[in-house]
Amino acid sequence: MGTAGDSEKKPTVVFVLGGPGSGKGTQCANIVEHFGYTHLSAGDLLRAEIKSGSENGTMIQNMIKEGKIVPSEVTIKLLQKAMQDSGNDKFLIDGFPRNEENRAAFEAVTKIEPAFVLFFDCPEEEMERRILSRNQGREDDNIETIRKRFKVFLESSLPVVEYYDSKGKVRKVDAAKPIDEVFEVVKAIFTPEEEKVAV
Numbered sequence: 001m002g003t004a005g006d007s008e009k010k011p012t013v014v015f016v017l018g019g020p021g022s023g024k025g026t027q028c029a030n031i032v033e034h035f036g037y038t039h040l041s042a043g044d045l046l047r048a049e050i051k052s053g054s055e056n057g058t059m060i061q062n063m064i065k066e067g068k069i070v071p072s073e074v075t076i077k078l079l080q081k082a083m084q085d086s087g088n089d090k091f092l093i094d095g096f097p098r099n100e101e102n103r104a105a106f107e108a109v110t111k112i113e114p115a116f117v118l119f120f121d122c123p124e125e126e127m128e129r130r131i132l133s134r135n136q137g138r139e140d141d142n143i144e145t146i147r148k149r150f151k152v153f154l155e156s157s158l159p160v161v162e163y164y165d166s167k168g169k170v171r172k173v174d175a176a177k178p179i180d181e182v183f184e185v186v187k188a189i190f191t192p193e194e195e196k197v198a199v
């Protein structure tokens with residue numbers, strides 16, 4: 001027999017993955033506007049946690065400076081709280097899961113499987129150019145940390161994309177194109193088949 005909690009409808013989750021600077025945050029803002037999702041960037045939540053003066057702040061700050069992945073326990077708690085606080089039931093989870101530990105822990109704790117994984121594919125040189133001209137004052141947007149982030153992306157994050165690809169869940173987008181062109185492709189992915197009109 002199930003408990004009342006078991007009968008609650010699970011939220012819809014789309015994981016948004018891609019290398020540093022591939023345009024995840026930029027495209028998520030467009031998706032929110034058109035499709036009513038709530039955008040949760042794991043990186044933004046971790047940066048807010050540093051600013052809040054939390055006991056984990058120094059640890060998170062040091063890991064971000066080194067381009068390392070913060071333990072799942074910390075990030076998942078932040079994601080769960082943000083999901084609860086939003087009042088929505090559709091989420092774009094940007095920059096998570098970043099490694100196998102993130103992936104397995106999220107599944108074990110929340111029992112949520114993503115509807116699909118939006119993957120922004122972009123060459124490293126283009127991502128580097130974008131980050132170096134971003135000017136948002138991020139402590140990890142310097143060439144030394146960028147190189148470390150690229151290494152972590154290749155070694156730890158791409159295997160997560162491959163895992164979901166093997167389950168047929170990855171929607172890969174060429175993210176090297178201009179912002180509007182990338183969004184045209186993204187829009188088609190989020191538009192239900194029955195709403196697509198023949199041209």
Ligand SMILES: Nc1ncnc2c1ncn2[C@@H]1O[C@H](COP(=O)(O)OP(=O)(O)OP(=O)(O)O)[C@@H](O)[C@H]1O
Nearest residue numbers: 019020021022023024025026130134177178179182
């Ligand atoms: N398709 C694009 N063409 C050119 N510039 C872009 C494109 N998409 C995003 N940008 C710019 O590149 C920079 C990085 O984009 P964004 O912050 O969305 O990337 P991100 O994937 O969220 O990066 P991170 O993983 O570091 O958070 C921003 O300055 C953004 O305006």
Ligand SMILES: Nc1ccn([C@@H]2O[C@H](COP(=O)(O)O)[C@@H](O)[C@H]2O)c(=O)n1
Nearest residue numbers: 042043063064067068069070095096098
């Ligand atoms: N699941 C995650 C996501 C991010 N981090 C840390 O934050 C840094 C910045 O992330 P962005 O997505 O905003 O680029 C990232 O390099 C990690 O240090 C994390 O630990 N776990």
Ligand SMILES: [Mg+2]
Nearest residue numbers: 024025041043
């Ligand atoms: Mg981002």
